[in-house]
Amino acid sequence: MKTQLGPNLKFLRQMKGLSQTRLAESIGVKRNKIASYESGIVEPQFAVIIKLTEALDTNIKDLLLTKMDDNVLEVLDTPPDSRDTSKVYYAIRKEIEAFITSTLNGQKSIDGFSTLFEQLPKASESIDWQLDALHADRDQLVDMIKRLLAVNWQFIHSIQGQSDKDLV
Numbered sequence: 001m002k003t004q005l006g007p008n009l010k011f012l013r014q015m016k017g018l019s020q021t022r023l024a025e026s027i028g029v030k031r032n033k034i035a036s037y038e039s040g041i042v043e044p045q046f047a048v049i050i051k052l053t054e055a056l057d058t059n060i061k062d063l064l065l066t067k068m069d070d071n072v073l074e075v076l077d078t079p080p081d082s083r084d085t086s087k088v089y090y091a092i093r094k095e096i097e098a099f100i101t102s103t104l105n106g107q108k109s110i111d112g113f114s115t116l117f118e119q120l121p122k123a124s125e126s127i128d129w130q131l132d133a134l135h136a137d138r139d140q141l142v143d144m145i146k147r148l149l150a151v152n153w154q155f156i157h158s159i160q161g162q163s164d165k166d167l168v
Contacts, residue, residue, distance in 0.1 A: 003064040005049075006040040011068045012056040013038075015094050027051035103152040110145050117142065 013023050013034075020034040029048060036042040037052075044052065053063055062068070068090045117138060 006038050008068045010038040026055050
């Protein structure tokens with residue numbers, strides 16, 4: 001019977017934000033072994049499977065048999081009574097991870113722009129009034145993005161305390 005180990009291993013590793021090297025180090029194998037497992041060239045020994053499930057916070061059944069689909073829309077379009085709950089869980093978790101990554105990147109960008117804007121000279125009386133309007137628009141945009149990021153962080157912090165069961 002063909003297992004889902006390769007695609008599931010890659011999906012879970014990426015969802016956790018781990019490189020092949022980092023995962024390999026955490027379970028005591030070489031990086032090329034992880035690449036071989038993911039591509040389906042080699043199946044790991046049972047002891048390695050146990051270490052993988054521990055490192056990736058999953059169980060053997062899900063790692064080997066559940067097709068962990070990374071397309072949340074396809075999974076959620078399935079009628080509720082025929083949904084595989086582990087698929088829903090992994091799809092939602094992947095979307096949440098992407099949301100957190102996007103929020104982190106947005107936060108870094110706005111922090112950088114804010115620092116840059118603070119260093120730019122403010123319009124003086126001798127500079128055209130249009131430049132004053134441009135600075136005001138820029139300040140409003142930065143404030144709006146900061147408020148949006150604050151809402152994102154509030155949401156992220158509210159879900160971080162949820163258990164795995166609460167997410168499904």
